[in-house]
Amino acid sequence: MLRITDGMMVNNTRRHLNSNLLRLDEYERQISSGKTISRPSDNPAGTVKSLRLRTSLMEGEQYLDNINEALSFMQTTDGSLGDVDEIIQAIRQKTVQAATGTNDPDAFNAIAKEIKELEDQLKIIANATYGSKYIFAGTNVTEVPYEDGKWSGNEDWLSVEIGVGVKADINIPQMKSFFMGRTEYSSALTDVSGISSLDANNLKEGKYTLATEIATPATALTTFASSNIRESQSYLSAVPNNKCFFYQDMQHAATLGVGHEVIAPATALANNASYSGSLSIEVKSVDQGPHMFLDSSNSNANQMVFEVDQSLYTKNTAGTVVPLVNGQDVTAMFNMATLPAGWTATYNDNGKGIVTVNFNGPQPPAVPAPALAGNTIALGATQNLCNSQGDAYTAATATFNGTAWQYHGVSNITADIKGHIYAVDGTERDISLKNVVLNMEAGASEAIFSIDNLDIDSSSPAIPVFANDLVVWNNGAAALGGIDLRTPALKAGDKTILTFGAAAGVVNAQQISLDYNFTDINGKQVGNGGLDYVFNPATMDNKAKDLQFYTMDQQTGVIQDATITFKTNTLGTSAPAATFDYTSGLFGYLEELVGTIKTGKLPQVGNMLKGTDDRLQELLYHRSTIGSRINRLELQESRLKSSEVTLTDLLAKNEDTDEAKVIMELKMQENVYQASLAVGARIIQPTLIDYLS
Numbered sequence: 042m043l044r045i046t047d048g049m050m051v052n053n054t055r056r057h058l059n060s061n062l063l064r065l066d067e068y069e070r071q072i073s074s075g076k077t078i079s080r081p082s083d084n085p086a087g088t089v090k091s092l093r094l095r096t097s098l099m100e101g102e103q104y105l106d107n108i109n110e111a112l113s114f115m116q117t118t119d120g121s122l123g124d125v126d127e128i129i130q131a132i133r134q135k136t137v138q139a140a141t142g143t144n145d146p147d148a149f150n151a152i153a154k155e156i157k158e159l160e161d162q163l164k165i166i167a168n169a170t171y172g173s174k175y176i177f178a179g180t181n182v183t184e185v186p187y188e189d190g191k192w193s194g195n196e197d198w199l200s201v202e203i204g205v206g207v208k209a210d211i212n213i214p215q216m217k218s219f220f221m222g223r224t225e226y227s228s229a230l231t232d233v234s235g236i237s238s239l240d241a242n243n244l245k246e247g248k249y250t251l252a253t254e255i256a257t258p259a260t261a262l263t264t265f266a267s268s269n270i271r272e273s274q275s276y277l278s279a280v281p282n283n284k285c286f287f288y289q290d291m292q293h294a295a296t297l298g299v300g301h302e303v304i305a306p307a308t309a310l311a312n313n314a315s316y317s318g319s320l321s322i323e324v325k326s327v328d329q330g331p332h333m334f335l336d337s338s339n340s341n342a343n344q345m346v347f348e349v350d351q352s353l354y355t356k357n358t359a360g361t362v363v364p365l366v367n368g369q370d371v372t373a374m375f376n377m378a379t380l381p382a383g384w385t386a387t388y389n390d391n392g393k394g395i396v397t398v399n400f401n402g403p404q405p406p407a408v409p410a411p412a413l414a415g416n417t418i419a420l421g422a423t424q425n426l427c428n429s430q431g432d433a434y435t436a437a438t439a440t441f442n443g444t445a446w447q448y449h450g451v452s453n454i455t456a457d458i459k460g461h462i463y464a465v466d467g468t469e470r471d472i473s474l475k476n477v478v479l480n481m482e483a484g485a486s487e488a489i490f491s492i493d494n495l496d497i498d499s500s501s502p503a504i505p506v507f508a509n510d511l512v513v514w515n516n517g518a519a520a521l522g523g524i525d526l527r528t529p530a531l532k533a534g535d536k537t538i539l540t541f542g543a544a545a546g547v548v549n550a551q552q553i554s555l556d557y558n559f560t561d562i563n564g565k566q567v568g569n570g571g572l573d574y575v576f577n578p579a580t581m582d583n584k585a586k587d588l589q590f591y592t593m594d595q596q597t598g599v600i601q602d603a604t605i606t607f608k609t610n611t612l613g614t615s616a617p618a619a620t621f622d623y624t625s626g627l628f629g630y631l632e633e634l635v636g637t638i639k640t641g642k643l644p645q646v647g648n649m650l651k652g653t654d655d656r657l658q659e660l661l662y663h664r665s666t667i668g669s670r671i672n673r674l675e676l677q678e679s680r681l682k683s684s685e686v687t688l689t690d691l692l693a694k695n696e697d698t699d700e701a702k703v704i705m706e707l708k709m710q711e712n713v714y715q716a717s718l719a720v721g722a723r724i725i726q727p728t729l730i731d732y733l734s
Contacts, residue, residue: 054721061714068707072700094692100205101681101688107201108678111211112671117171118213119667124166126660128159132631133653135159139638140647153638160631167220177216191242192221203677209670213663219656222626226619236619238585239607244623245568245592245633247559252618253581253609254552256545265575266546268314270299270513273570275537276598279529286322286537287481287489290522291530298516299541301509302491309486310514313544315506316497317574318462319590320539321600324531325476327524328453352390354427362431365390374426452482452523454531458490461589462497464506465543465577469589470497481531482523483515513539536598538591540572549578551612553588555605561596562651568595581609597645599636601629627656 138144139152167177167187174182178194186194199212213219224241235253256264272294275286285294300313353365355374365371365388372386427433456479460472472492479490491512498507515521524531542552556571572590585608593600625633634649 054717058714058717058721061710061717065707065710065714068710072704072707090695094688094695098685098688098692101685104203105678105681105685108203108674108681111201111203111209112674112678114171114174114176114211115667115671115674117169118176118211119664119671121166121169121176122213122660122664122667125163126657126664128163128166129627129653129657129660132156132159132634133650133657136634136638136646136650136653140643140650142643144641146641149638149641153635156631156638157635160628160635163220163627163631167216176212177220179212179214179217186217187220192217203674204681209674209677211670213666215663218624218626219659219663220626220628222629223624224621225624226621235609235612237608237610239605239619239621241623242604242606243601243629243632244603244605244625245557245559245594245601245629246623246625247557247568247592248620248622249555249557249605250618250620251605251607252554253612254554255578255612256548256550256552265542265550265552266544267312268299268542268544268575269312269573270297270314270539270541271570272297273538273540273572274568274593274595275535276593276595277531277535278598279532279535286531286535288522288530289517289519295515295521296517297489297539298514300512300514300544302512310488310512312516314511314541315509315543316462316464316511317542317572317576318460318511318540319572320458320460320541321591322456322458322479322537322539324454324456324533324535326455326533327529327531328455351428353388354429354431356427356431362427362429364429452480454479454481454524458492459591460492461591462507462511463543463574463576464504465545465575465580466506467576467580467584467586468504468506469587470507471589472497480521482521484520485515485518487520488512488514489521534598536593536600538570538593538600540570540590542573542575545575545577547578551576551578551581553581554618555588555590557592559592559594561645562648568593582611584609594633594637594645597637597640597642599633599640601633625652630656 135152135156139149144152164187168185169176175184175186175194176182178184178186180197180199181193181195182199184193186192194217196214196217198210198214200208200210203209215223221242222244224239236251239251241249254264272286275284277284277286287295287297289295298310298312300311301315303310354362355365357363367388367390369388370385371388372384374386455476458472458474458477461469462472463469474492474496477490477492480488483489491510494507494510495503497511498504522530553574553576554571556569558569559567561567570592574588585606588605588607590603591600592603630652634652637645637649
């Protein structure tokens with residue numbers, strides 16, 4: 042039989058009292074903290090559940106922060122797009138105003154200036170920020186996207202996480218295309234095309250074909266040994282049906298050559314240009330003459346008939362302008378010393394704009410016609426011959442070639458020239474020259490104009506690859522047609538674009554060819570042309586290059602300074618061309634709009650409205666995209682807030698105390714504890730030691 046001792050009863054009582062105290066402490070802790078779980082051991086399963094709920098709540102809070110940041114970003118974007126919309130609407134209104142037929146040149150210029158100011162404001166908006174982030178820069182939010190005509194932002198998506206594994210795009214990556222233009226490829230860029238990447242800026246809207254070529258040993262000396270030049274486009278207001286700036290006559294374009302200055306022992310110009318490039322030429326003034334033109338149908342060995350483009354005058358000793366009299370003998374006005382005696386010149390003016398000077402003289406039978414070869418006759422060599430305004434006539438010479446008289450007059454225009462010029466190693470220089478004189482009656486193998494190499498490269502020290510002058514010359518068999526003021530082929534404001542490629546007759550020389558054409562809203566061609574730039578071997582291999590050139594609208598004469606940036610692979614002997622369509626960005630379009638309005642050309646100004654409407658439609662699409670994304674984020678925000686309420690409730694149920702229940706338990710535990718104390722007092726009897734202590 043088990044013997045129960047006092048010690049055993051005391052120990053059991055003490056253990057039960059401690060147990061009651063622990064339960065009492067637990068309930069007191071729950072009342073004071075309001076939580077059922079203070080440490081993992083209180084409820085291991087509940088602790089795991091709480092951790093999961095708290096993790097979900099923290100994630101939700103972060104997602105809500107992301108959404109709030111994204112909403113602010115997109116609302117800023119929408120505000121900026123709204124500003125752009127407002128400005129484009131104002132530009133459209135100005136364009137409608139310019140498209141009326143009641144404006145004078147000053148009004149057109151004023152409207153163009155207003156639009157230019159609005160464009161400058163758009164360039165500021167293109168660099169809009171949210172905080173320190175550029176909203177139109179793609180993912181490159183820390184760098185100014187638009188600066189000095191170039192776009193450094195990218196077209197990548199800027200995203201934020203708004204849920205577990207869920208991301209939302211918050212930017213409009215197409216803004217680079219919207220502001221700067223975009224390319225749409227008809228043929229993909231591949232390794233075999235020789236072009237691995239391509240970007241364009243400020244091109245005129247149209248179709249483009251870019252091709253690469255490398256000269257093989259069999260073709261090197263025939264393909265690139267000579268330089269090439271072509272008049273790509275021209276704007277001619279004087280004679281709309283004449284499609285050429287440089288011409289032999291009103292129907293036929295001149296054959297041009299391009300090379301460098303004649304250096305001994307060479308005796309003639311050649312197609313040996315050291316450079317490739319693009320030149321923009323604009324007429325500032327036309328030599329006012331008067332000018333003579335040989336009537337070859339009525340001229341022979343015994344007679345010369347010259348037509349003069351305006352009535353002739355002389356200045357007397359007092360400087361007064363005196364008209365010549367119809368039928369007047371003007372023999373003394375000509376240098377005829379080398380002609381046989383008996384030649385005379387008579388002035389005739391029929392009053393209808395046709396003025397003739399007839400030369401008649403005997404040709405002695407003993408002196409055959411070929412013996413006259415080399416004889417000359419010069420008008421105005423010693424006389425004060427002039428036009429009605431007193432503008433002096435520049436002496437010019439007619440020469441007998443042994444069969445007939447040939448006349449080579451002096452007919453000049455003064456022009457401003459801008460250009461992008463590349464050496465064969467790819468080095469580029471920009472030029473801007475004022476008042477360059479162009480000889481529009483240049484004879485065969487004679488220079489039309491030249492550009493000094495120091496005007497091309499003004500650096501110090503000069504770069505060796507820019508050591509030669511650039512000469513554009515008449516490579517045809519006949520002289521250029523000159524300027525006839527009665528039916529002028531050129532006048533101030535007329536323009537042309539010349540493009541040329543260098544001579545590089547070596548194996549593996551490289552050529553970049555570009556061809557393009559433009560049409561208006563009615564499908565009518567308003568420009569076409571191209572270029573062929575030639576470089577030394579390996580110049581383009583695996584390198585990114587900027588190809589700069591000029592394009593023009595032939596209806597308005599508006600010139601755009603275009604750039605194609607591309608990277609090549611190692612070029613091969615034959616490669617398919619890269620074909621693409623280019624759509625102008627807002628800035629390029631506005632530059633063309635401003636130029637078109639300045640010309641005052643109708644209906645071309647009105648036609649530009651379609652471009653404005655297209656960009657407004659594109660802008661509307663971007664704004665609607667932002668709006669739909671804002672709606673989506675607001676829905677996600679609402680869902681996360683609802684989830685937050687649910688999770689918080691679950692966490693409360695898992696952790697929070699039921700105060701009424703815990704208080705009852707606490708009271709019950711207090712009663713149990715008091716009862717335990719009372720029972721213990723009965724069991725544990727006092728001893729003598731208790732009294733003594």
